[in-house]
Amino acid sequence: MLSVASFSSSKVKDHNLVTKPNIILILADDQGWGSTSVPMRAGLKASASDFIKTPNLERLAARAVVFSNGYASHPNCSPTRVSVQTGKTPALLQMTDIIHRNSGPFYEGNKLNPPQHINGLPFEEITLAELIKTKRPDYSTAHFGKWHLGNGGPEKHGYDQSDGNTTNAEGDTKADDNPKDIYGITNRSIVWMQQQISQDKPFFIQLSHYATHKAIEAKPSTIDKIKQRSAGARHQSITFASMAEDLDEGIGMILDEIEKLKISDNTYIIYLADNGTYPTKDLGNINGPLHGWKASVWEGGIRVPFMIAGPGIKHQYRTTDVISHDIYPTICEWLNIQELPAGIEGGSLVSQLALASVQSKIVRKHDFFVFHFPHYQLNKGSQPASAIIKGDYKLIKFFEEDKSLLFNLKDDMAEMVDLTKHYPEKLDELKKDLTTYLSSIDAAMPTKNNDYLAEKDPGLKYLPVKERLLIEPYFVLD
Structure with missing residues (x-):
């Protein structure tokens, strides 16, 4: 069932000039709000790591709107991923924990009995990729990396090409030259993008990295390099920093390829994480000056890096509250898809990518x-x-x-x-x-x-x- 979306009328002229934009969505895994070298809040030094260096995310942030109050829809993996695919909250969809975790000590013998939850992306939900294929059949779609939503994998839910019905396991490569499949995901994505450009086809691609989820993996050369670095006052973990910096190198490869393909002026990039980072041994919270960590509804579990770059977008910080289920309607507005599935809870962020003088309110079903x-x-x-x-x-x-x-x-x-x-x-x-x-x-x-x-x-x-x-x-x- 589809319903007419209520998009903001205050659009940016430069956005409207782009009729067939390419869209790249990069989803990091377990990457905390303060675990990169990009300050997530202007003027707040502790919102960036004092040890981990992510120069390619800095490159992206330098031309992006950085949302200081960017949230994942849930403090765990699968639920946030389902929010991205559907534009709905995990609570609405009854996916309140990762798929296929339904028993054991987290479920049995505690003071409360946790509820059961669904174990796959419902086939009746119209995913973002399915909607794009229906409303914009000229588009190609792909999903590389971690899916963790079961039910057949991305190609059963609107994606033309993917790595299949992946979970966490595929990211534990134990390969010195491809830790967490960072470079595998990146290279497969680059080849696919080259194919679309050679065929003059606009595209939507999601890169879902396994990094920085446990188990921690990194290139030996990166570890050796970081061993020579002075520890930060807050952050000191050599192996975690190595994994984060390998991930950043993969992101840089994508940014470089966009330049090589000469599609910068026609390509939007969305970057965020699925939830905060797990507890580490660092002296300060790897999630920044926040409370808690992954798998908690404290800020450390849900506030994440969140930035958007693309045509007509200038670098600025925004303190507007945004969330992962806003991505669906945002991409739809870019693609001029005005009729969205019923029940969408996110709101388009396009108005927030304009200069402050022409911004308007995000239209959502709820004001919380x-x-x-x-x-x-x-x-x-x-x-x-x-x-x-x-x-x-x-x-x-x-x-x-x-x-x-x-x-x-x-x-x-x-x-x-x-x-x-x-x-x-x-x-x-x-x-x-x-x-x-x-x-x-x-x-x-x-x-x-x-x-x-x-x-x-x-x-x-x-x-x-x-x-x-x-x-x-x-x-x-x-």
Whole structure:
């Protein structure tokens, strides 16, 4: 079922001149907000790493809109990926954890019983690639790298070419010359782009990298180079930095190829990550001056690098809240696809790529973001929770104790000052919005475990981590 989209009327003239743009979407894996050498917020030194060097991302950022408040739709892999493909929240689609993780200690014996979730991208959902092939049949589509959405892989969901129904495993190459398949993904993408240009075909391609997900892999030469570097005050991990810098080299190869093919003036590039980075041994949070990490609804789990470059776009920082399910309608506006599937929750970001003087509001179904993770990741101190961001305020609800925390992200991005007692009206407003939204989409919720035995809790040894994470934004796990 399709419905007419409500795109902003304030478009940029330069965008409208591009009738058949190429679109390159690069999705990094587990790359934290502060884990590159690009400052993610203007003037905030700690929003860039003091050890990891990513000169090619700096190249991209120098001509991109950098969204300081860029979010993944979920703090875990598969759910964010489904949001990119559909323009909808993982909660709406009932994909609230990675596919095929449905049992074990994260699901059994805890104080709450996490809900089950779907284990593949539903075939009835009209993916971005499928919509492009229907509305713009002149376009070629491809997806290289990590899919992790099951159900047959990208070619069953609108992509002409892909690496197949990949998961995490394919990224563990253990190859010194191709760690995390960085160079394999890059080279396959380059060959495919060359083919499309030689045939004068416009294209949409998604490069979904396995880096910087565990297991950590990097070229020996990169590791040797970084061993000679002085440690940063916050970041020091040689192997993680090596993997991140190999990834950056792959991104540079794509940027170079765009120049070689002479398609810079007709190609949009979107760059973001699927969620924050996992806990590392660095003295400071690899995710930057944020609270928490991957698999948590704290900012460290959901705020990610997010930038867009292309025709008519000038470098600037934006503090507008944007999210991964905004990508679908954004690309549709670039391609003049005005009729979108029913239920799309994202909004086009095209108006935000203009100069500030001609910007207009993003049109979305809701004026807030909801992050629904009703699951455990015991080793990371994670517990079933949901969060809602509305304006400057964020509420986190923890389901085990029915406890809510309220923060002003503009003043406190580290989420250290709980405002529940200071702003009871704002607390009630966000609690109502969250409850109403989850109820309206029939969101899968955790339930009480009537057979729970505290002494047999599978997360017992991680209890100190869970408790500490509630009050400290970052610490090194044992």
